[in-house]
Amino acid sequence: MKRRHFVIGAAALGAGAALALRPRAEAQPYDDYFRALNDELRRNGPARPCLLIDLDRLDRNIDAVMASVRAPRHYRVVEKSLPSPKLLDYVMRKAGTKRLMSFHQPFANADARLFPDGDILIGKPLPVRAAERFYRELQGSFDPSRQMQWLVDTPERLQQYLELAQGLGTRLRINIEIDVGLHRGGVADDETLSQMLALIQAQPQQLEFSGFMGYDPHVTALPRFAGSRDALFASAMQAYESRVALLRSQYPQLWNEKLTLNAAGSPTYKLHERENLSNDISVGSALLKPTHFDIDTLAAHVPAAFIATPVLKAVGPLRLPELDGLSRLARAWDPNTREMFFVYGGNWMADYESPQGLRRNSLYGKSSNQENVTASAGSGLAVDDHVFLRPQQSEAVLLEFGDLLAVRGGRIVEQWPVLA
Numbered sequence: 001m002k003r004r005h006f007v008i009g010a011a012a013l014g015a016g017a018a019l020a021l022r023p024r025a026e027a028q029p030y031d032d033y034f035r036a037l038n039d040e041l042r043r044n045g046p047a048r049p050c051l052l053i054d055l056d057r058l059d060r061n062i063d064a065v066m067a068s069v070r071a072p073r074h075y076r077v078v079e080k081s082l083p084s085p086k087l088l089d090y091v092m093r094k095a096g097t098k099r100l101m102s103f104h105q106p107f108a109n110a111d112a113r114l115f116p117d118g119d120i121l122i123g124k125p126l127p128v129r130a131a132e133r134f135y136r137e138l139q140g141s142f143d144p145s146r147q148m149q150w151l152v153d154t155p156e157r158l159q160q161y162l163e164l165a166q167g168l169g170t171r172l173r174i175n176i177e178i179d180v181g182l183h184r185g186g187v188a189d190d191e192t193l194s195q196m197l198a199l200i201q202a203q204p205q206q207l208e209f210s211g212f213m214g215y216d217p218h219v220t221a222l223p224r225f226a227g228s229r230d231a232l233f234a235s236a237m238q239a240y241e242s243r244v245a246l247l248r249s250q251y252p253q254l255w256n257e258k259l260t261l262n263a264a265g266s267p268t269y270k271l272h273e274r275e276n277l278s279n280d281i282s283v284g285s286a287l288l289k290p291t292h293f294d295i296d297t298l299a300a301h302v303p304a305a306f307i308a309t310p311v312l313k314a315v316g317p318l319r320l321p322e323l324d325g326l327s328r329l330a331r332a333w334d335p336n337t338r339e340m341f342f343v344y345g346g347n348w349m350a351d352y353e354s355p356q357g358l359r360r361n362s363l364y365g366k367s368s369n370q371e372n373v374t375a376s377a378g379s380g381l382a383v384d385d386h387v388f389l390r391p392q393q394s395e396a397v398l399l400e401f402g403d404l405l406a407v408r409g410g411r412i413v414e415q416w417p418v419l420a
């Protein structure tokens with residue numbers, strides 16, 4: 001081959017490869033669902049960033065959980081993932097449960113006040129001073145000696161809780177965190193467990209054993225090489241089983257059928273259909289399905305929480321500050337920079353949802369005040385329309401927008417304050 005032909009051929013190949021790598025235009029206008037929400041928000045929304053809870057979709061997700069968590073097993077609502085009194089009340093009524101899992105002392109006090117006949121299991125071992133504070137701030141008829149389970153993970157903490165009980169002149173119900181493979185703490189050996197159960201048994205005036213908590217999200221989160229899901233689940237349940245066996249054989253006085261044997265979380269709740277050891281299943285996030293919960297075990301769940309924020313400015317094609325050459329290059333390369341918008345607020349732990357194909361330009365950077373959004377032609381977005389995002393997780397994001405807006409049939413029906 002002549003050298004000139006070779007050079008032309010190589011150049012053509014390079015151009016072809018570059019074309020193949022070039023991003024495709026991705027913007028799509030709203031589908032009917034988001035078009036209706038945008039119309040509603042333009043008429044009746046707060047004209048600032050807000051968080052929508054779609055009650056029709058929430059209902060579907062509650063039904064999915066209830067179809068799985070059947071009597072005699074109990075459903076425990078994870079309060080931190082649904083941190084609004086009215087949202088919690090809605091879920092608890094529809095699911096017919098009074099059981100809550102709380103992770104934060106001020107929220108636990110609010111739960112006790114709002115749900116005086118509730119049953120609260122603390123989901124992580126709190127410093128004993130937080131427990132002390134709970135008693136100091138307790139209001140209403142909630143009776144912790146019957147309705148509260150404190151989670152304890154070590155003999156040292158158990159000793160501290162014993163001293164708290166002595167100081168308060170009351171009895172604390174103690175649930176022991178066990179390590180079923182997650183290795184996020186919790187009792188991992190028989191000796192330690194035995195030591196803790198012995199202390200509880202020796203102090204019946206101050207301590208009452210109320211059960212175990214074994215959390216197992218690693219079962220669905222680990223990569224394949226760590227083991228098959230079946231094997232990981234079997235191993236978690238075997239660890240759980242062996243702690244229960246120790247309790248029943250060595251501390252039979254502490255055993256009774258009413259103990260809370262708590263397990264699961266959103267990613268794994270469905271797997272527990274195939275075991276009959278646990279009797280108390282925690283689920284929170286799956287009811288709203290933030291993007292971190294787009295996993296196969298939750299295929300029956302639908303996203304039910306969205307951030308909506310107004311478009312403030314439509315400024316035309318991407319223009320980076322002072323970098324005209326680079327902006328031209330970026331526009332020539334990526335059709336998704338054809339239109340640039342600035343929205344009200346931003347920098348949330350969330351992913352763009354609708355219109356489809358929106359993205360943040362990372363050269364322009366993040367902003368919590370007016371975030372940039374770019375799109376190819378065809379998004380249909382205009383000033384005062386709304387950009388919709390899906391939170392990546394619910395627990396922190398739901399607290400960032402003031403009252404939640406409950407939506408049914410595409411209309412805003414209620415405003416629900418969040419926990420403080």
Ligand SMILES: Cc1ncc(COP(=O)(O)O)c(C=O)c1O
Pocket residue numbers: 078081101123124215264265266267282283284285286
């Ligand atoms: C102990 C425990 N149980 C259950 C859950 C599940 O919560 P969710 O269903 O919101 O993922 C969590 C989440 O952090 C947890 O720490």
